[in-house]
Amino acid sequence: MERTAIFGGSFNPVHNEHIAIAKMAIEQLKLDRLIVMPTYIAPHKDASSTSAEHRFNMLKLAFEKVEKVEVSDYEIKKGGTSYTYLTVEHFKNTLNGELFFLVGADMLKDFKTWRYPERILSACTLCAFDRGGETTDYQLERQNFINNYGKDFILLKGGGQKQSSTKIRVYNELGLDITLQTPKKVCDYIKENGLYLGDKYSEFIKKSLPQKRLVHTANVVISALAKYKELGLDKRKVRISAMLHDCAKYIDPKTVEGFSVPSDMPAPVVHAFLGAFIAKNYLGITDEDIINAIRYHTSGRAKMSALEKLIFTADMIEDGRVYEGVEQLRKLFYLTDFDECFTTCLKEEMQHLLNKKQPIYFETLNAYEYFVKRKETKDE
Ligand SMILES: [Fe+2]
Ligand SMILES: [Fe+2]
CATH class of the missing domain: 3.40.50.620 (HUPs)
Incomplete structure (x- = not known):
């Protein structure tokens, strides 16, 4: 037979x-x-x-x-x-x-x-x-x-390395190497036929970020896209927020007219607020949820929307991240419970800042209070 x-x-x-x-x-x-x-x-x-x-x-x-x-x-x-x-x-x-x-x-x-x-x-x-x-x-x-x-x-059993079509599309869109992901003839075909090209946002990112940060951005887009459906979010909004979340990482705030850094803002948080400013004023994004997802991707805040939480979390668990406990967080993210993954990320972030004796922004304290402390009180 x-x-x-x-x-x-x-x-x-x-x-x-x-x-x-x-x-x-x-x-x-x-x-x-x-x-x-x-x-x-x-x-x-x-x-x-x-x-x-x-x-x-x-x-x-x-x-x-x-x-x-x-x-x-x-x-x-x-x-x-x-x-x-x-x-x-x-x-x-x-x-x-x-x-x-x-x-x-x-x-x-x-x-x-x-x-x-x-x-x-x-x-x-x-x-x-x-x-x-x-x-x-x-x-x-x-x-x-x-x-x-x-x-x-x-x-x-044993499917080889984990690869995805989404990864090829996002990597190609950001001008990153795809030759390890699909046969050379397919790579050539994609190039010759101009497939999987980006939009004005990925073009902006390509010009603003070095290779290493582009790979990180691509990975955040891929992680975030893996969850948009389950969280009932709009795919386009998820894609744009993830694509632009670090758009200001290499921009000196002093060179951006109309933007001033609040005196109480810790340095690592600045690029997120500046990114939101650039998305709104230079890239013409009007959707407040996207702008907030960029603005709060580092600090978090109380009452974050589902989109804000997704970008915050995807930024911490993307495939390129290496730190103790990241594997466990990835498992939570993909397998079990997104919300638990998010609150665990928030706790990790807090612990990291405390260990390094770095200043903690008030928005992060608010987020911690709102999502972690409140939950713990409820669980008791
Ligand atoms: Fe960032
Ligand atoms: Fe990032």
Whole structure:
């Protein structure tokens, strides 16, 4: 009996981990064929700004030398929204043998919101690829699957380095190197076709920040974007706030007309307030929530909005940060409880300032009082 797996996704764009997963699936599931299938429009994502043809062409380049892989334009040709249940039923009826469907483990918790999950599972077996186990609670998902559908999923092990299409898009937008993330031919294709270019905000950031700070900014954007949906925030606002949060890090406040540094403001806080001023007065941002997310990303304040909290937290846990306890904070951020992660970050920040005997801004004290102390009193 022939064994076929479908590897669907937006592939916007394809990256090295996709290739590693495909190879791993072929080996671990003993496949005769792996069908790589870009969606026309992913039901769970925004209408893609990159055309289906570009995504398809990049997949052809990425998989040209991988045996047993066929890149299919079935969903693209079909047009409209790509629903997995229709695709798996089509292939189950056309092909003989056993069918598997690969999904990123991060999709498991949303599987119940897919159209007709029972029909999907009666046509195929779901195979989740492990992405380092950092973002998914497998035990919980397994229990949910068995309770809801009476059928388990297969977990493929060892997906290689954790990579993401978001990372390639954000890095490319900021002019950072993407050659370690996707094959050279794909990098060349992105360049030649002018894909994933930035807007006026990323252009401003590119001119204002050195390479190291650009990488940090990209990482904050990526971390913040991982949470916008769960927190019910607007993706565009999250992206702009994260992109601009450190825009004034290398600007001397004395050179900015109309901005004066309050005498009680500790030096590390200044760039956040100056950044908010620049976003408002030089970049024409009128949305107060975005401006406040930039202004309070270092100090925090009482009654921070969800967006403010997200940027504050993403700034502290982004992938490039190295300090004791950061791994634990990342786990909280991705896996369990955003609010607990935020308050823990606030405590860390306070402890750090106390240890270093640095002055503490009154807004930070207010934030601590409001989010940590009040919570502790409530919990007692
Ligand atoms: Fe900052
Ligand atoms: Fe930052």
